[in-house]
Amino acid sequence: MNRFVGYVVSALACVVLFGCAHPITMNPDLAAVTVPAGAKPIAKKVGYHIPDALRSVEVTTPGGGGDKVRYFPYRDIEPGFYKALSEAFTSVSKVQNPKDFAALQAGGISLLITPEVTTNSSSDGAFTWPPTQFSVKLVCTIVDAGGKPVETIRVSGEGGATFSEFKSNFSLAAVRASNDALSKLVKALVESPALRK
Amino acid sequence: MLQQFRRLALFTGIAVSAFLVGCAGPAPNYAPSIDNVETLKKIEGAPAVKTGTIAVTAGMPGAAALTLRANTMTSPVGKNYGDYIAAALRQELELAKLYNPQSGVEISGTLLKNNIDAGGISTNAGQIEARFVVKANGQVRFDKVKRIERKWESSFAGAVAIPLAANNYAPMVQSLIASLVTDPDFVKAIRN
Numbered sequence: 001m002n003r004f005v006g007y008v009v010s011a012l013a014c015v016v017l018f019g020c021a022h023p024i025t026m027n028p029d030l031a032a033v034t035v036p037a038g039a040k041p042i043a044k045k046v047g048y049h050i051p052d053a054l055r056s057v058e059v060t061t062p063g064g065g066g067d068k069v070r071y072f073p074y075r076d077i078e079p080g081f082y083k084a085l086s087e088a089f090t091s092v093s094k095v096q097n098p099k100d101f102a103a104l105q106a107g108g109i110s111l112l113i114t115p116e117v118t119t120n121s122s123s124d125g126a127f128t129w130p131p132t133q134f135s136v137k138l139v140c141t142i143v144d145a146g147g148k149p150v151e152t153i154r155v156s157g158e159g160g161a162t163f164s165e166f167k168s169n170f171s172l173a174a175v176r177a178s179n180d181a182l183s184k185l186v187k188a189l190v191e192s193p194a195l196r197k
Numbered sequence: 198m199l200q201q202f203r204r205l206a207l208f209t210g211i212a213v214s215a216f217l218v219g220c221a222g223p224a225p226n227y228a229p230s231i232d233n234v235e236t237l238k239k240i241e242g243a244p245a246v247k248t249g250t251i252a253v254t255a256g257m258p259g260a261a262a263l264t265l266r267a268n269t270m271t272s273p274v275g276k277n278y279g280d281y282i283a284a285a286l287r288q289e290l291e292l293a294k295l296y297n298p299q300s301g302v303e304i305s306g307t308l309l310k311n312n313i314d315a316g317g318i319s320t321n322a323g324q325i326e327a328r329f330v331v332k333a334n335g336q337v338r339f340d341k342v343k344r345i346e347r348k349w350e351s352s353f354a355g356a357v358a359i360p361l362a363a364n365n366y367a368p369m370v371q372s373l374i375a376s377l378v379t380d381p382d383f384v385k386a387i388r389n
Contacts, residue, residue: 025361027228027367030288079229083292091236094231129356168222170360177227 005146020061022129023069024171026119026136028080028178035087039190046085047109049097050074063131064123071171073117077136077178081115084182088189105147111150111195114141121173134173135161138179142195151194157181220306224263225364228286229292230371231346237293243387245297248287249305251279251327261312263283263366265359266315268368279308282327285370289378301334302387309342313369315362318353322346322364325373331386345372 035041054074063069084093089111097103098112116139121131140153159176166172189195230348237243253260261277262269272281286304310326324346331339347369351358377383 018358020354022356023364025225025228025364025367027226029226030229030292078231079292082229082231082234085353086292086294094235140376169225170222 001163012041016061018040020129021068021124022063022170024071024130024184026071026073026076026134026174028175028182030080031078032179033182033186034185035190040189041087042119042190042195043177044089044090044195045091045093045108046089046109046111046113047093047098047104047107048081048085049076049095049098049116051129058163059119061119061121062132063121063122063129064125065127065129066162067129069121069129069131069174071174073089073119073136074115077115078115080182081138081185084186085113085171086188087186093184101146108138110145112143112145112147114143115139115142119174119177125163128163130161130170131134131173132161132166134177136174136177138185140185145169153185153188153192155181155184155188157168157175157184169189199345200271222270224228224281224366226268226273227281227288227367227370229285229289231292232373233289233371233378234292236375237289237295240295240384240388242254242317243295243384244302245295245305246302246331246387247291247296247300248283248290248299249303249332251283251306253279253308254279255312255379257308259313260308263360264315265313266355268359268385270313270363273365276309278289279295282306282308282325282370283289285367286374286377287291296348302330304387305330305332310344313362313366315358317351318358319346319351321351321358321362321365322348323369325369327373329377329383331383333386333389339383341382343373343376343380343382345369345376346376347372 058072060068061072118137121134123132136157138155142151157180159173159175192194262271272278272283274280306327306329308327313323315321326344328342349365
């Protein structure tokens with residue numbers, strides 16, 4: 001009986017102290033995603049495509065103290081991505097079928113954008129699990145309404161948060177990294193000569 | 198006997214800590230639903246509208262803070278969750294380019310229920326109920342109560358269950374707004 005209680009206590013201690021994958025979000029602050037001062041949006045209607053399968057992908061990356069964090073990169077960043085495209089172009093739509101070029105042309109969409117999101121995290125904290133550093137890499141493949149490659153935009157965002165900052169928002173480093181990546185995306189889009197042709 | 202009692206007390210203490218552990222703070226930023234935004238954009242002939250106040254029912258539990266086990270989660274915007282829902286609705290209208298603070302058409306309402314049950318060890322759930330009113334130049338065009346419930350898989354460990362509950366609040370609000378913007382009477386009310 002005593003041995004059994006000891007095993008249970010040890011197992012619970014492990015659950016509490018080690019190996020947890022804590023849920024966080026990367027939801028960006030939309031107010032931080034704006035077109036740079038003086039830059040003009042590109043006068044085009046664009047579509048973007050994120051497969052439903054990617055929206056439901058949950059990834060796990062390192063946190064602090066041997067723990068990990070888990071989140072949904074595509075699902076979380078999509079509203080910010082939509083806002084970024086809304087800032088860079090005059091109109092944006094979600095596209096369900098990127099191969100249906102006839103529907104794209106009928107809908108007035110002149111560019112189709114497919115994002116790829118890669119993330120990572122780390123922490124210098126030994127006793128706290130939220131990440132103190134977070135990175136978001138966005139690669140946007142852009143084709144015209146006929147499927148012909150037009151441009152590939154690559155940006156990286158970094159976010160950091162100290163204990164005093166993240167104690168009231170465990171996702172803070174991730175939010176800041178999303179904000180940084182999306183702000184850089186807007187800038188890269190409006191500054192691309194290929195997209196204005 | 199005393200040793201056994203001590204071990205039991207230790208076991209109970211660790212179990213309670215595992216169940217309750219986590220920290221309190223504001224709810225995560227609202228993430229607008231792109232499906233809601235696209236639905237709003239497809240309302241033909243809709244003028245830009247503005248959002249008014251989403252009031253909270255006096256004395257309602259969960260108006261200013263939601264209890265997640267031993268922790269509390271407050272609204273990151275305004276004074277209460279009525280302000281959170283109003284801001285969420287405004288964000289979706291802004292993304293759909295249908296927001297104009299000078300518009301004569303206003304969407305307002307009252308939060309009637311705001312709850313998250315985070316105590317379950319395998320599943321948890323949350324419910325929101327709100328009355329939405331659309332007025333055009335002071336005249337009521339739409340007045341309905343919308344209610345949603347969301348369930349999710351959870352965990353015994355508070356360090357997992359509490360952030361999970363917190364992260365499910367924004368999707369709950371997305372569902373509430375979806376129930377509004379897909380209502381044909383709402384569409385008709387803002388179109389007129």
